[in-house]
Amino acid sequence: MSTLFTPLKLRSLEIPNRVWMSPMCMYSAAPEGPETGAPTDFHLAHLAGRAVGGAGLVMAEATGVRPDGRISPWDLGLWNDRQQEAFARIAAAVKTHGAVPAVQLAHAGRKASVDKPWLSDRYVPASEGGWQTVAPSAIAYDGLPVPYELTVDEIQQLVRDFADSARRALAAGFEVAEVHGAHGYLINSFLSPASNHRTDAYGGSFENRIRFALEVVDAVRAVWPDHLPVFFRTSATDWLTENPEDDREGWTGEDTVRLAKELQAHGVDLLDVSTGGMVRDAKIPTKPGYQVPFAARARNAVSIPTGAVGLINDPRQAEEIVATGQADAVLLGRELLRDPYWPQRAALALGAEPRWPDQYGYAVQRRNKG
Secondary structure (H helix, E strand, O other), X not given: OOHHHOOEEEOOEEEOOOEEEOOOOOOOOEOOOOOEOOOOHHHHHHHHHHHHOOOXXXXXXXXXXXXXXXXXXXXXXXXXXXXXXHHHHHHHHHHHOOOEEEEEEEOOHHHOOEOOOOOOOOEOOHHHOOOOOEEOOOOOOOOXXXXXXXXXXXXXXXXXXXXXXXXXXXXHOOOEEEEEEOOOOHHHHHHOOOOOOOOOOOOOOHHHHOHHHHHHHHHHHHHOOOOOOEEEEEEOOOOOOOOXXXXXXXXXXXXXXXXXXXXXXXXXXXXXXXXXXXXXXOOOOOOOOOOXXXXXXXXXXXXXXXXXXXXXXXXXXXXXXXXXXXXXEEEEOHHHHHOOOHHHHHHHHOOOOOOOOHHHHHHHHHHHOO
């Protein structure tokens, strides 16, 4: 039997398999007007299509908890009724096709207000629909403007913004809320000493640098039902301290293990483990499964369920990751853009039963019968 295609139960939610869709920004929402930040028919087809393709959990892309929390003016948000109504249609469609609907709640911090990546990576100024970026410290991300340093009162408002978006996500029908704490965005920039030079209760010591992350988790967990899980996506390393040729101080794998213990104590049910994104010039040794050891380390040290992500493209590779206890699930990103039916094909390759909709399954059976 394939472990990859066995259910995973988190709290009272049963996820039908361990192949999940990773959140990926599509830069396809309206940048202004009443539809700003609301998902469109494209997002409906995109996300529901991966449920049809057999993914056990389908996670909507990084969704801004406020207008200036989006990565770009074309990203999704969840701060008003119109956005909530549009997301409800998507969550229902994903669930109808057998997958668990999930959403990643995010604030892009100092890396916000940028162009669509296939056009450029330039900053979009206010004159073109962009905005002033914010961060724990007035330290710019490479090539972008210096962000505004948040006050304590503004940090507390951001915690409330995450809670408000979580309430809306629940009302829209999502069954998993993921807090985005990775890739150099706002929460991650509080965690790392590379970007957090504060001297108050939100900076300096490890305990102070993780304070904002834990406050956000507490706020989301307080409005999220006890029977449904909360995830946290982390960058397990900035790839700075691990590089002997780089003398910059950064967030490390050991820091992630320490954070995982705290997150689990604060009600996080799964750690979604990625890496990088803090600086543009980090030396990252990319290869198939290069981030999996970080997921395995946290899982084994803390006994927290983990999801592994990053260059997981082969069904047998994914099966080995889960079957050997390196992670509890795999999250596929670009591979599911290239092949929306990857989970169905993987099930066949591993001797499991594909989860085709009746309309598709009938056609598959007819073909097999000649």
